[in-house]
Amino acid sequence: MKKKTITVILITVSGLLLFESCFNQDTTSKFKSSDTTKIAAWDKFVGGDSIAFHNIVKDKPRDQPVPYNDVDACIKRYQKIYSDPITNAQLIKSAYTESMQFGSYNLGVWLASLKNVTNTTQIRISLGMYTGQIVPNLGATEDRLTAFLCPVDASNRPAVYLVATPTAQGVTAPAGAPVDPYDLAGLKP
Numbered sequence: 001m002k003k004k005t006i007t008v009i010l011i012t013v014s015g016l017l018l019f020e021s022c023f024n025q026d027t028t029s030k031f032k033s034s035d036t037t038k039i040a041a042w043d044k045f046v047g048g049d050s051i052a053f054h055n056i057v058k059d060k061p062r063d064q065p066v067p068y069n070d071v072d073a074c075i076k077r078y079q080k081i082y083s084d085p086i087t088n089a090q091l092i093k094s095a096y097t098e099s100m101q102f103g104s105y106n107l108g109v110w111l112a113s114l115k116n117v118t119n120t121t122q123i124r125i126s127l128g129m130y131t132g133q134i135v136p137n138l139g140a141t142e143d144r145l146t147a148f149l150c151p152v153d154a155s156n157r158p159a160v161y162l163v164a165t166p167t168a169q170g171v172t173a174p175a176g177a178p179v180d181p182y183d184l185a186g187l188k189p
Contacts, residue, residue, distance in 0.1 A: 001117060007166055009157055010151065021130055024088035028136060042189040049051050051127070056185065063102035063103055063106055063107065063182070063185045063186055064106060064110075064168055064182065064185075065110055065167065065168040065169075065180040065181065065183075066134065066137070066138065066148075066168075066180060066181060066182075066183045067169060067180055068158065068177075068178040068179070068180050068181060069180040070131070070133055070134040070137070071134075071148050071150070071180075072181070073128075073131045073133060073134070074128030074130055074131050074134060074146070075126050075127070075128040075148070076150070077128065077129045077131050077143075078127050078128045078129045078145070081095075081129060081143075087110045091143060092162050094143065095129055095143055095144055095145040096145070096189075097144065097145040097146065097187050097188070098188050098189055099187075099188045099189060100146065100147055100186050100187055100188065101182040102184045102185060107149075107182065110168075111123075114151055114159070114179065117162055117163055117165045118151060118159045118160065118161055118162060118165075118179050119153045119154075119159050119160055120151035120152070120153065120159040120161060120179060121152070121153055121154045121159075122148065122151075122152050122153075123149050123151055123152070124149075124150045124151075124152050124155075124156075125147055125148070125149060125150075126147065126148045126150050126181070127145060127146070127147055127148075128145075128146055128147070128148055129143050129144065129145055129146070130142050130143060130146060131142050138185065140184065140185070144187060145187075146183060146184060146185060147184045148182065148183055148184065148185060149181060149182040149184065151179040151181065152182040158179065159178070159179045160175075160176050160177060160178055160179060160180040161173050161174070161175055161176065161179060162175060163175050163176050167180055168180065
């Protein structure tokens with residue numbers, strides 16, 4: 001339990017720091033134009049500021065935004081299973097997850113994409129268990145424990161799009177629709 005708590009705290013802190021740095025970054029260059037190595041490293045880490053997120057999810061990596069309703073079902077499944085650990089002991093044991101690993105590039109671009117088109121003020125890290133409806137889209141294992149980065153507004157409600165916005169799923173979310181959370185995936189072991 002101690003490892004799990006420490007892991008969740010580390011993920012939370014690093015995610016919030018990354019979110020804060022991306023969300024508050026100005027659009028002026030951080031490097032001289034002659035610092036090509038630094039520019040390439042920065043672009044690789046946060047995705048640069050000229051690429052729209054919906055254009056980078058080409059190979060369907062597991063760490064990506066996923067539909068809000070699918071994530072909500074995964075979170076509710078986790079809450080239901082873990083609310084009765086004695087009855088669900090075997091299912092909880094098979095859901096074991098020690099850590100999660102994900103690409104900083106996709107995450108950085110996703111965070112930057114929230115800046116001007118959503119009312120996001122914070123990111124909530126929510127635990128969930130993959131449901132049958134989300135497994136085919138992600139190539140995940142049903143009932144496996146995972147974590148989702150869920151954008152929330154100043155009132156701690158799910159953040160919404162302020163304007164019609166293309167999503168990673170190739171559809172346009174209308175203004176007022178909940179922002180798609182980000183699935184960390186990359187589960188270990």
